[in-house]
Amino acid sequence: MRPICLVGIGKIAVDQHVPAIAASPDWTLAATVSRAGTVDGVPAYTDFAQMLAERPDIDTVSLCLPPVPRYDYAAAAIAAGRHVMLEKPPGATLAEVQALAAMAQDAGVTLYTTWHSRMAKGVAPAKAWLADKIITAAHITWKEDVRRWHPGQDWVFAPGGMGVFDPGSNALSIMTEILPAPVHLRQADLSFPANRDTPIAAELAWTGNVTGSFDWRQTGPQSWDITVETTDGTLALHDGGAQLVINGADVESGPDREYPALYDRMAALVKTAASEVDITPMIHIADALTLGKRHVVDAFDF
CATH class of the missing domain: 3.30.360.10 (Dihydrodipicolinate Reductase; domain 2)
Incomplete structure (x- = not known):
């Protein structure tokens, strides 16, 4: 199974992402990054840069932060050569999501804007x-x-x-x-x-x-x-x-399989370093x- 880091351990992460990863045949939760939240038995960081530096084995990051800080984390992950999965909505602005898509393409990594x-x-x-x-x-x-x-x-x-x-x-x-x-x-x-x-x-x-x-x-x-x-x-x-x-x-x-299906899709994308970036819902907002x-x-x- 492929190691993944979950960033932002709030309600949506605990309710949806953690169970989806735990049940996945493709992923193992190898680390978390959060100011306060943790997951039992999983190494926890409060500093994202430290996690990136200390865990080169983790090549995929799932960001569950609120939209405003998400861009900086995603940009840092892409710069470090990591694949990135974004909780919806994928960013605070259209332009920053487009910028991340260009960064991911240049870096040869996956960027997945999820819509559960x-x-x-x-x-x-x-x-x-x-x-x-x-x-x-x-x-x-x-x-x-x-x-x-x-x-x-x-x-x-x-x-x-x-x-x-x-x-x-x-x-x-x-x-x-x-x-x-x-x-x-x-x-x-x-x-x-x-x-x-x-x-x-x-x-x-x-x-x-x-x-x-x-x-x-x-x-x-x-x-x-x-x-x-x-x-x-x-x-x-x-x-x-x-x-x-x-x-x-x-x-x-x-039954609800929305988040397990997202992680299935992310696994398929990462295998070929393909990206899936759709900002259409954000355009309407x-x-x-x-x-x-x-x-x-x-x-x-x-």
């Missing part, structure tokens, strides 16, 4: 079914409780944290994967808490009669749904893409933040 929701059970068959369909309308409903998924993580509301578009990027990654033709944003209404720098909710409208409702204030059941109307009927993805329903019939559903009308709403605190 694309690996949900229903996404691939949804894409296949829609491939030859005429789309008449589509709507995204992506509403969840930020206190549940990002407890106390103020960085999500800081510049570069993207606010509701952090989880919203999951929906956008599915939308851009399954629609047979690209769409572009025409209108956006963004709700900013009075004490925060990124939006907590958004209403978006694209070409092709595609709309989206995003909200981080949802309590109770969480809503991760995409509905696509076609001249041949209706397709719906529920539970973040895990369940596919076509014309009322349950076509595909299954950037467009929303550029085009969006700002609405100030009640202050938000964890």
